[in-house]
Amino acid sequence: MRFELTTDQRDFAASLESLLAAADTVAAARAWADGDHDAGLKLWQRLAEQGVTMLATEATPVEVCIAFEALGRHAVPGPWVESAAYLPVALGREVEGIGTVAAPRALDADIADEVYVAVDSALHTATAGAAYVSVDRSRHLFDVTPGGTVEHGDLAAAYDLAVLATAAQLLGAGERVLADAVTYVKQRKQFGREIGSYQAIKHHLADVRIALDFARPLVFGAALDPTPRSVSAAKVACADAAYLASRTGLQVHGAIGYTQEFDLSVWITRIRALVTAWGTPAEHRARILSTLVGA
């Protein structure tokens, strides 16, 4: 038993981190929101070169979670969960280019090379219809109309990996909000003191630390043994922890946090959207419960 990342896994995490930290991912997300996909697509290409799009078929869910945590930490835009978690398992192959799938609406179907929808445990190609605006302006969502069926693998396992990847993304986003909030409260002064020296602020942020610390083991535990129950538990815990991070992050920033131009807004809106993406917390709790009682 050693419930820690291996050296190779750590190195992988570090290499993704340095790639993403050097890329202006927030600018890419903002441009993506405005319908300008260039920077986001370049980023997609570079991450694909690092192997992120083949992790679901070639590596283990642990590597998938490492990658998605990094994507969440850096607010990378695009249908990553769909293209690099769900579809590779559903299709039994890596997606060349960008794929998406309705869940229940298809993310970024306007720019995807392949669009799918699962209907009654069969996988269909699909065409995009009406567009919707999300609280996260970088998430362009579309209704889809199913076309013909395609050969598919284990759709339940595909769903579970998508849920887990979403959980990992939330974990990364929550960590980022906490880190930025901590930096901010050390530097912002009111009443002649750093606001981080007020106990009210300390306790708010300490609660976020605790929530994230107990969400993480559920993510990696589920990565080692992905079952409907384990991935749902990870999703619930990460949604709660990341949401707490976003509420707290906003509160300790004060009014500046409530502006669109301040980058915190990118994570606040992303977290709000991911909380209900790939199953709401209530749906996942119900799924967990059904495996624990009355079976």
Add this chain to the structure above:
Amino acid sequence: MDLELSNSELAFQAEARAWLAENVPAEPLPSLDTPEGFELHRQWEAKLSAARWSVVSWPEEYHGRAASLVEWIIFEEEYYRAGAPLRVGQNGIFLLSPILFEHGTQEQQDRFLPSMATGDKVWAQCWSEPEAGSDLASLKSTARRDDDRGGWVLNGQKIWCSRAALAHWGFGLFRSDPEALKHAGLTYFLFPLDADGVTVRPIAQLDGEAGFAEVFFDDVFVPDADVLGAPGDGWRVAMSTAGNERGLSLRSPGRFTAAADRLLALYDETPEGPNRTAATDGVVDAWIKAEAYRLYTWGTVSRLKDGGDIGAAGSVNKVWWSELDVALHETALDLLGPDAELESTWLDGYTFSLSGPIYAGTNEIQRNIIAERILGLPREPKGLQR
């Protein structure tokens, strides 16, 4: 002890309800932070005012009905129940006008109140500065005496001024005596937002709309006639608005009881399933909290009628309504399930609710006030003051 409304209050309620039922726009107006929505909201204010519903508690000579506090609360309850538009004039009507009535000269009252009541002139509150948020008294914008012209010259920067992107006039505090200690030496000014030397830069909020703005002052001349209260007395004058904002006037119970009713309707139309089941307690709690706020407010009103003042209880009030508002909207999003992230009036309400624990004095500051002034706990040490 009773909660009975008098016959005249019941008549007032019936009249308000009937008028609103006739006149509230069937379709919600576009957001008041867009130019189009701003104009439509002003037209709505004009319509309200023509029927003398825009400032019910003001004296009749200023378009009001001299309504009592009880009647004002009744009106607000009816207003939100009817789903009427947000009040674009709220900062002037609810935050500035009480000060104008208390500290303004007759000339100022005659000059400013009528156009405020009709929505012709919309006011923005310009208090915060980049470095002076919670610690408002540390504000640095200055007012320099200009005896030749009989007035003051303003310099500096204000920020987060709601509605300022489109509003006509602003009110704010400036440091008129650089030698005086923190809270002393501040003066309360009224100024047109298109005055020479004023630059307004709209700031987009979380939802992308320019709900507030930064206002820069570069040698802006303000005549003595536009000073509110005595020079140097601005802090005391302003604090009467802060009490109002946290206390009753900014967020009356009607707003939340109406929202709780809409939440119940949403619950009713949500299909059976985990999202609905999980939201059940939240739905009922929203109703309970709104009901508690409604009753609590009748208590506050009764004490005010007996000559009491709100004082630090305004902080208790503010924490309650702002947290109730967040919880209520979170529950609505829970009910919406996978659609929660999509644009909707619930999502708009949710996003706005997130700012409630920040504006009108953050909830951390309110809790400090509750702990120190109501519970009598020792103060937290502060840093070096200027």
